[in-house]
Amino acid sequence: MNKSSIFQKLAAVPHMVWTVMFIVFPMIFVLFFAFTDDKGQFSFENISSLAQYGHVFVLSIAFALIATVVCLLIGYPLAYFMSKQSPRAQKILMVLVMLPMWCNLLIRTYALMALLDNGGLLNSLLESLGFDKLSIVGTNFGVILGMIYDFLPYMVLPIFTAMTKLDPKYIEASHDLGCNSWQTMTKVVMPLTASGVISGITMVFVPSISTFYISQKLGAGKIDLVGDTIERLFQNPSTYNVGAVISLVMMILIIISVTVMNRFSDDKQSPTKGNGGGFMP
Amino acid sequence: MKFLQRSYIFLIFLLLYVPILVLIVFSFNEAGSLAEFSGFSTVWYEELFNDDEALTSLCNSLLLAVSSSVIATIIGTFASLGLHRMRSKWLKGAINTVTNIPMMNPDIVTGVSMMLLFVALAGFLGSQNLFGFGTMLIAHVTFNLPYVILSVLPRFKQLDTSMSEAAQDLGCTPSQAFFKVELPEIVPGIVSGLMLSFTMSLDDFVISHFVSSPDFQTLPLYVYNQTAHNVKFSMYALSALIVVVILVILLIVNFAGSFNRKTIAKGGAK
Amino acid sequence: MKRIASVLTAILLIILPVMLTACSEITASESVTLYVYNWGEYISDGSEGCLDSNAAFEEWYYQTYGVKVTVNYSTFSSNESLYAKLSSGSVSYDIVVPSDYMIQRLIAEDLLAPLNYENIPNITNILPEFWGEDSQHSEYDPGNIYSVPYLYGMIGIIYNTTMVAEDDPNIGSWKLMWDEKHAGNILQFNNSRDAFGSAQYLLGIDVNTDDEAQWRAALDKLKEQKPILQGYVMDEIYNKMENGSAGIAAYYAGDYLAMYENNQDLEFYYPEEGTNLYVDAMCIPASSKNKLIAERYIDFMLTEEPAIANAEYTYYASPNRVVVENEEYIEYMSEIKDDAYEKMYDTDSVMTSTYKNLSGEKLALINQLWEELKSNIEISTGIYVICGIIIAVLVFLGAYFGIRKKIRNNY
Numbered sequence: 001m002n003k004s005s006i007f008q009k010l011a012a013v014p015h016m017v018w019t020v021m022f023i024v025f026p027m028i029f030v031l032f033f034a035f036t037d038d039k040g041q042f043s044f045e046n047i048s049s050l051a052q053y054g055h056v057f058v059l060s061i062a063f064a065l066i067a068t069v070v071c072l073l074i075g076y077p078l079a080y081f082m083s084k085q086s087p088r089a090q091k092i093l094m095v096l097v098m099l100p101m102w103c104n105l106l107i108r109t110y111a112l113m114a115l116l117d118n119g120g121l122l123n124s125l126l127e128s129l130g131f132d133k134l135s136i137v138g139t140n141f142g143v144i145l146g147m148i149y150d151f152l153p154y155m156v157l158p159i160f161t162a163m164t165k166l167d168p169k170y171i172e173a174s175h176d177l178g179c180n181s182w183q184t185m186t187k188v189v190m191p192l193t194a195s196g197v198i199s200g201i202t203m204v205f206v207p208s209i210s211t212f213y214i215s216q217k218l219g220a221g222k223i224d225l226v227g228d229t230i231e232r233l234f235q236n237p238s239t240y241n242v243g244a245v246i247s248l249v250m251m252i253l254i255i256i257s258v259t260v261m262n263r264f265s266d267d268k269q270s271p272t273k274g275n276g277g278g279f280m281p
Numbered sequence: 282m283k284f285l286q287r288s289y290i291f292l293i294f295l296l297l298y299v300p301i302l303v304l305i306v307f308s309f310n311e312a313g314s315l316a317e318f319s320g321f322s323t324v325w326y327e328e329l330f331n332d333d334e335a336l337t338s339l340c341n342s343l344l345l346a347v348s349s350s351v352i353a354t355i356i357g358t359f360a361s362l363g364l365h366r367m368r369s370k371w372l373k374g375a376i377n378t379v380t381n382i383p384m385m386n387p388d389i390v391t392g393v394s395m396m397l398l399f400v401a402l403a404g405f406l407g408s409q410n411l412f413g414f415g416t417m418l419i420a421h422v423t424f425n426l427p428y429v430i431l432s433v434l435p436r437f438k439q440l441d442t443s444m445s446e447a448a449q450d451l452g453c454t455p456s457q458a459f460f461k462v463e464l465p466e467i468v469p470g471i472v473s474g475l476m477l478s479f480t481m482s483l484d485d486f487v488i489s490h491f492v493s494s495p496d497f498q499t500l501p502l503y504v505y506n507q508t509a510h511n512v513k514f515s516m517y518a519l520s521a522l523i524v525v526v527i528l529v530i531l532l533i534v535n536f537a538g539s540f541n542r543k544t545i546a547k548g549g550a551k
Numbered sequence: 552m553k554r555i556a557s558v559l560t561a562i563l564l565i566i567l568p569v570m571l572t573a574c575s576e577i578t579a580s581e582s583v584t585l586y587v588y589n590w591g592e593y594i595s596d597g598s599e600g601c602l603d604s605n606a607a608f609e610e611w612y613y614q615t616y617g618v619k620v621t622v623n624y625s626t627f628s629s630n631e632s633l634y635a636k637l638s639s640g641s642v643s644y645d646i647v648v649p650s651d652y653m654i655q656r657l658i659a660e661d662l663l664a665p666l667n668y669e670n671i672p673n674i675t676n677i678l679p680e681f682w683g684e685d686s687q688h689s690e691y692d693p694g695n696i697y698s699v700p701y702l703y704g705m706i707g708i709i710y711n712t713t714m715v716a717e718d719d720p721n722i723g724s725w726k727l728m729w730d731e732k733h734a735g736n737i738l739q740f741n742n743s744r745d746a747f748g749s750a751q752y753l754l755g756i757d758v759n760t761d762d763e764a765q766w767r768a769a770l771d772k773l774k775e776q777k778p779i780l781q782g783y784v785m786d787e788i789y790n791k792m793e794n795g796s797a798g799i800a801a802y803y804a805g806d807y808l809a810m811y812e813n814n815q816d817l818e819f820y821y822p823e824e825g826t827n828l829y830v831d832a833m834c835i836p837a838s839s840k841n842k843l844i845a846e847r848y849i850d851f852m853l854t855e856e857p858a859i860a861n862a863e864y865t866y867y868a869s870p871n872r873v874v875v876e877n878e879e880y881i882e883y884m885s886e887i888k889d890d891a892y893e894k895m896y897d898t899d900s901v902m903t904s905t906y907k908n909l910s911g912e913k914l915a916l917i918n919q920l921w922e923e924l925k926s927n928i929e930i931s932t933g934i935y936v937i938c939g940i941i942i943a944v945l946v947f948l949g950a951y952f953g954i955r956k957k958i959r960n961n962y
Contacts (some may be wrong), residue, residue: 007455007456007459008362008363008366008455008456008459009363009366009549010363011359011360011362011363011365011366012359012360012362012363012364012367012376013364014356014359014360015356015357015359015360015380015426015430016360016377018422018426019376019379019380019423019425019426020379022377022395022398022419022420022423023379023380023382023383023423025398026391026394026395026397026398027382027394029398029401030390030393030394030397031396033397057446061515066493074293077289078289078290079292081286081287081289081290082290084283084286085287085290091535091536093290093294094535095528095531095532095535096294096297096298098531098535099524099527099528099531100298102480102531103301103523103524103527104484104486104500104501104504104520104523104526105484105486106486106501106504106505106508107304107504107520107523107524108300108301110504110508110520111300111301111303111304111373111520112300112402114300114303114304115299115300115303118378120308120315121303121315124317125381142303149296150301152293152297153297180355188378194460196304203540206387207388209387210387210388210389210390212389212487212488213505217508227387227389230389230390230393231349231490234393234396234491237400240397240400243393244393247389247390247393250387250389250390251386251387251390254385254386255385258385274423
């Protein structure tokens with residue numbers, strides 16, 4: 001028997017009011033602006049102007065995809081090796097992973113740009129050593145590099161957390177049952193850390209696809225991604241409507257990809273979700 | 282093998298930290314140049330502490346972070362209580378889904394949607410000065426709410442309901458039972474929710490970028506404006522200070538217990 | 552968990568009082584706030600011992616009228632972004648400093664307030680060429696009702712002599728910015744009017760043309776330029792040119808001297824095909840709530856000390872008599888660079904034209920063309936190949952695990 005007072009029943013009401021006013025309404029406004037012209041008349045014109053931004057979307061998806069995959073390829077072994085260190089070292093490494101996450105993204109991106117710019121420290125070093133200059137800022141490579149640099153910690157941390165939660169007994173058991181280390185890796189460690197990988201992927205992919213600061217600084221205003229386009233369109237009241245459509249499309253894109261990703265993690269093998277008991281069917 | 286693993290870890294962390302270290306070292310560069318180091322000097326730090334704009338934005342940032350995280354924590358804690366007691370599965374699911382929208386959505390979409398709301402509201406009210414502290418506060422509370430609920434709600438689920446029942450059997454009213462028995466149990470969740478939203482709010486640039494006005498500039502907005510113009514070298518000093526402060530806080534917190542932000546936020550803790 | 556809680560509470564207990572006392576000092580003083588919206592790097596800010604014009608105004612105002620005024624100074628980087636802010640109506644400013652053609656547009660859209668010159672007695676300091684009947688000023692502000700000239704200048708091309716050879720045949724022309732030899736080293740304006748202007752001058756098209764085909768021709772020229780650009784930037788140009796990250800850029804003349812001060816390898820010329828002459832003038836938006844103080848602000852900026860400080864800080868040419876007649880100022884300019892004064896003030900020897908406000912239809916067209924330029928992206932095959940491989944691997948993995956799961960479920 002759990003008696004609850006009116007107070008407890010109504011406790012969620014302020015929150016409900018808040019979410020309706022400041023989450024649901026704004027979304028409705030995005031929809032409204034997406035399907036009207038700048039005089040408030042219903043129109044599909046904005047949708048048709050989307051075609052112009054086709055390449056921008058393709059490029060953003062491609063960059064985010066590449067950045068995510070590279071982060072995974074670098075981050076997974078890193079997290080695995082980190083989990084093999086002594087507990088004390090693990091704690092320090094954990095702080096080192098979290099520090100960049102907590103530092104403002106703008107600062108890190110700007111620091112990277114200042115370092116890599118044609119007249120920056122890297123190039124003056126290369127020059128004094130007699131090498132050719134590397135043009136990184138203002139190129140596709142520069143933007144992707146920026147994404148990897150900025151978001152790598154977001155990939156490492158969840159995987160590392162999943163690794164530390166992994167019971168070493170499973171690994172021992174798999175060795176006892178005759179697995180070599182490769183088999184242990186693919187059949188035990190990887191499936192058991194899949195949930196960490198999935199959340200790492202979402203945490204890298206979503207900010208990468210929507211960034212505008214990274215492309216502004218490392219792309220020098222020349223490589224426009226979806227984020228830059230939205231940001232620019234929302235600087236001018238006459239282009240709010242097109243901006244709203246692009247935001248809407250991006251939102252749908254992300255919801256689809258996140259849903260697909262979560263389906264992968266839906267199997268009940270993951271130790272971070274369940275109690276770790278039924279790890280093999 | 283151990284050696285290879287360690288060198289890999291070392292290499293990646295080196296790459297991750299080079300830009301930050303360069304930034305910190307060159308913030309002491311007398312010449313105010315990134316290309317060569319001419320001599321040690323704290324002149325940029327002095328300039329920073331004489332820069333009213335930077336100090337005001339620091340104050341604004343703290344003010345906004347404290348007020349938005351406190352408001353979000355209060356609303357979010359009560360919401361968790363309500364959600365926990367809610368019978369209707371459908372309503373619960375609906376509220377959860379809507380609450381998590383700002384967490385799922387890229388920041389830029391949340392930002393522009395808020396901006397459209399305020400623009401429409403300003404048009405409706407015929408007001409000129411709608412943007413400012415108020416709009417920033419609303420936006421920050423909104424994106425903090427899911428994080429608070431995410432850290433408080435699991436605490437409610439872990440509660441032993443028999444305790445509350447025992448208290449009520451002993452003569453407490455339900456609300457007394459809540460404040461005296463249940464609340465102390467969920468305090469750690471509330472604290473981590475508060476800290477989580479405090480840091481989220483302190484760190485946020487993208488959403489603030491769309492709902493701010495020159496009236497109320499936060500630190501990330503100040504950094505953004507700086508980097509869009511002729512960058513003063515005191516910006517490097519500021520960045521170096523931020524990195525060091527965060528490192529200190531992280532070390533304190535981490536060696537006093539484990540508290541991490543993004544895994545609670547988006548990871549597995551369901 | 553308790554330990555964390557106590558640590559955190561301790562941190563909060565330390566931070567909060569410090570913060571509250573510090574913040575109350577800054578915000579508690581009761582004063583009127585004057586919102587000034589100006590170009591970046593466009594006012595003497597007190598660095599390196601020069602006058603801080605805004606602080607000087609605050610002090611002067613307090614001394615003269617006994618009222619505390621706080622200047623909230625923020626900056627924009629293009630006329631277009633200023634217009635967007637003003638027309639969105641979401642924020643109100645008391646002083647804005649747009650260029651000539653934008654003032655024309657703001658007047659046409661009733662966004663400016665007429666000035667009361669009784670509060671601006673120092674208007675007489677402005678040279679007759681720049682204010683009053685038959686002046687250049689009355690072309691964009693007929694009747695001289697809404698604006699007071701602040702500074703003026705021309706657009707020119709800055710290049711780094713270590714990257715561009717002295718005898719490069721394209722020096723002296725806009726062609727330098729389209730020269731493939733310098734691919735990756737060129738910076739273009741990140742605002743539509745100036746960027747289109749550069750292409751129009753190169754092509755010999757009127758910058759205020761009414762012909763859509765001519766605008767499209769300029770767009771094609773810009774599209775042709777895009778692959779060899781390092782980027783589209785505004786005030787980031789300072790750092791990029793000063794540290795040698797880029798070698799060629801078109802920008803405003805006064806800013807060149809600011810960059811030259813930090814990097815003597817930079818050279819500068821006005822393109823022979825013609826270039827833009829602009830005047831930036833102080834105006835008061837119609838939505839201003841402190842019009843009287845704003846007018847006094849304008850007046851203050853016309854007086855000798857701040858006017859000279861601003862001209863010296865920005866290196867832009869001043870339309871103010873007390874500045875150009877000041878010996879020390881002229882000497883100051885020649886100390887920066889021998890020909891600095893002539894470069895800034897000798898507008899007659901340069902072929903110039905001014906931007907004019909365009910019809911709403913043409914403005915929408917430029918917007919549209921600018922979007923076309925920005926979203927015109929060439930995706931290299933390399934990116935397609937990499938993504939193709941990634942997607943193929945993902946699909947393979949998905950299918951593999953999907954099938955495996957199915958087989959398992961069948962047991």
